[in-house]
Amino acid sequence: MGGQVTNGAAIQIKGKYAAMVVCWLLGVGCLLPWNSMLTVEDYYMTLFPRYHPARILSLAYQPFNVGTVAVLTYNEARINTRRRNLCGFSIHFTSTLLVLVVDLASSGKGGIGPFIALCAISGAFGFADAHVQGGIVGDLSFMLPDLMQSFLAGNAASGAFTSGLRLVTKAAFEKSKSGLRKGSADLAAAGIQTQIDEQDEEDSKKMERLSHAELLTQNIDYAIGLFLIYVLTLSVFPGFLSEDIGKHSLGEWYALVLIATYNVWDLIGRYVPLLKFVRLKSRKGLMIVILSRFLLIPAFYFTAKYGGQAWMILLTSFLGLTNGYLTVCVFTSAPNGYKGPEQNALGNILSAFLMSGLFAGVVLDWLWLIGKGW
Template identity: 20%
Template sequence: MEQEEAQQRLLPENDDEGGSIPTDSWNGVYIIFCILGLGSLLPWNFFITAKEYYLFKLRNLTLSVDDIDNPQLQTEMQTMFEGSVAAASMLPNLLFNFFTAGFTQKLPIKGRMVVSCLTILIMFVFTLSLVNINTNSWQMPFYVATLVTVVILSAGSAVFTASMFGLAGIFPPRYMQAAVSGQAVGGLFAAVANLLTLLAGSTPLHSAFAYFMAATVVSLLTLICYILLYCIDYSKFHLDLDVTIQEDGFAESSTDSISQRASSVFHVLRKIWPEGLAVFLTFTVSLSCFPAISSSIISQHKDGSGWTGKYFTVIVCFLLFNLGDCVGRVVGGFLQRPKISQPLLLVIMSFVRVAFIPLLMLCDAQPRTHLPVVFTSDVYPVVFISLLGLTNGYLCTLCMMYGPKKVLLKDAEFAGASMSVCTTVGLALGSLISLLLVKML
């Protein structure tokens, strides 16, 4: 059985060598997958980066604009905003990831990709339209509308991301690496944009307009790039091959019993569980530390200059993590250790990263009442956060590349979507753990 599955994977991996199989000229399809990865995360990254904008919109109107960041003077809506956004995004994200993975063979991938991308685009056009509207007289409706937008946006993003990973699973592994690298570029782009707006001294409204305009443009570009996949010979070959395999599989499964179809699902999950567990552990550890703990770390020279005060968190926490994450995902494309034949080593490496949690908690994260500060120098958070991002990107790339590669072509889309579910569950659990860890400081 193992030999049979390996033989059925040969065609898409050796496609550049076969005379009758198209080639990826100018790496056009690879670039498109990078853009799809960028489009799956960059809009959401810009949404959560616009924190100052929402604090401004929900501010106490009797106070000056300079006081919107003062925790002692915040309104109830300002205080609840971040937690409300996290809650409003987590549940639909989890549900729609499971939904997408469960219905990969029932709902056509083209419909899922186009509808979800259009949903994201419409939500950002709506969000953009509210930026320059005076909402002072209807703050509560604005707050509710924002949370509804978050729910719809999260659902659309979950369907798009899971479908994108399923789509990448149909292609050779380097295209999965392209997708995850594009996601990392999205995080890095958002971190750089945040730093630039701080340096420029932009107002919350101007920054938010730039963020949401960029998110809208990227969402539109993502939709266009996905459509282009059906116009390029190389991608058309793989998409048509997948349709043929799925149709044959559907014809066979129509006579199968429910138990036989369930057996096929469990067979795939049995094949990819080490990679699924490893990517789950990777993101659970990363989200336990980042950004809740890492963004709370202050510089030992916090009163020395703007770079160790105002810009310290933006650079050391967000920029370094996203830069390390991006580098790790690129390196994972050509340096694949452990190998696909060493799944348990991949799980162990992912588990060992738990060490980052106490290391970052013992840095000077404030406020704290229980734990001592062991690592006082700024060098420690710089090194720890850079390595956290680097290992996150590297291990996540290996897991996402290996999973769909271990199953039959007809199951590759389901395997890719299932890996996306593992990622999402890890993100959700890590976020919950971070709330506990902050209380333990």
């Protein structure tokens, strides 16, 4: 009898770790296509120097992302989450292929036509991400916190992976006549992924549950916290780090190194809460830390103006570390104490506020250009 219990526990543990791996892969797949485009900003800056691609492409992404997730969150109780996720991954796959098609069709010559096409593809990425992020976060919200942490870590891992691959491809093709284009094409190809199927969801959404308004009222601090985390992050990354950090000894590698640094520390930050004694659970404590993080704005401003590249790398590391850490702390703390359907709805609501923060941050990022001309 004791042996059967031991075997059952071992199977349960193996199942848990297998689920964590699947959630991590889903997290990678959610943002890999978009990060593939994001980490070749040096190529787009060379191809479209007049159009501020580091800022415009992000701005094209966000309205479709926020608008779609708002509609899906409002109707989440009537939507089949499995189909929603499959739709999102299918659009990701198709849009990633189109990035390569646009580059091949234009022969890497730039111009307003290819740039508009890339903006449209960025919008498609935002539309797809709204389907996938909210859907998976909603489903994972009523499961184990470890599964949510694995999914969020996978999100960050996609950025670290694409940044690392971009550094490799840039080094490999740096002396080639069309090195930037070749490296970017290789990275886009790496972002192409297959559709990932999921298990059918239980038909539990028909149970009696709190309304969206009631859930938001009870968790308004978590929602505002996520909004503020990403307002700050996206007001600096990637636009400011790509265009406004001056000239340093790293030359054209500088922006790539900063973006890679952010992505790596964002990934590390999402694993830090696994250490239970450093996971921040206090609602008041989370808000204090989130608000204190806005001191990074003047820190980045004065470092870009007067500091060296070592200080900028240090600040960027802290930006990524705190972004990943606080994201996991909020998402793993908020859904506790609710029924399954309510946790699903709350996960969607929090995702909507996160993406709204992304949008607001991208818009505010343009303020760095005040006084610099166009």
